[in-house]
Amino acid sequence: MTARAALVTGASSGIGLAFARELAATGWTVTAVARGEDRLRALVGELGPGHRYLAADLSTPGGQELVAAELVRHPVELLVNNAGAAHHGPFTGTGPQEALAAMHLGGDAVVVLAHAFLSGARRGDALINVSSTLAHAPAPGLAVYSAGKAFVTALSEALWYEQRPLGVHVMALCPGPTSTESLSQPEADAAAGSPRHQDAPAAMVQSARAVVRTALRALDRRTGPTVVPGRANSFFVLAARLLPRRTLLAMLSR
């Protein structure tokens, strides 16, 4: 039987790296995408023969087109849109370009790659868009990030319904605080893909591997459209739906 192929963006670190490793360990061939070529080369060396990498900056139209063309040239059965970046602090604390760059990566790239993938997808194929629990609960200090994740979740849920009759599965994966490499380097927050979690209750914090295993189990069972790994995080999302918005925002601003 030929191995199934997956393309994972942001595969050189954190949740994307855990996806690449888990998929390779379960017989998938992986195309790993990120900007930094050294880490990608090391990853593909670790994963072994058959795996590939593509260096691209997904916050730029050129990088998005490069990866979209790759999806057309080498179709895959699974696309994981994972690369993302969070910028902490007040909305007006930085210029708009920084916020727009995060949106190009977390929004435009997701749309461009999802479109390229779904245009050629066949029955049984799947798309995972990595969103966040903050899609359901906008966090002051992470306004653009939260809004971007709300976009990713809404897009994924609508696509889940559209693609269902075609046998193509779409998932919005909404992790809570996840202990990724960037989290152990708080000074790297401005450039990192992750919100800060020093203040998150320990019960909510999961490893990247646990997040990915939950996602891949849900993928096998075709659960969806939204998957929230971890009981505490599922409870948080439920509470976010029920609490008055003012109360929720005040809680998240702490």
Ligand SMILES: NC(=O)c1ccc[n+]([C@@H]2O[C@H](COP(=O)([O-])OP(=O)(O)OC[C@H]3O[C@@H](n4cnc5c(N)ncnc54)[C@H](OP(=O)(O)O)[C@@H]3O)[C@@H](O)[C@H]2O)c1
């Ligand atoms: N960690 C959390 O607590 C958490 C919680 C909920 C959701 N998420 C979401 O999960 C996803 C992964 O987060 P993470 O914590 O695993 O991030 P991470 O450890 O910081 O890794 C980010 C990955 O994305 C790549 N990347 C960053 N900017 C890129 C760009 N412009 N073009 C292409 N690749 C780029 C990075 O490699 P290069 O720097 O080499 O490009 C790296 O491989 C994100 O969408 C994030 O929003 C994370």
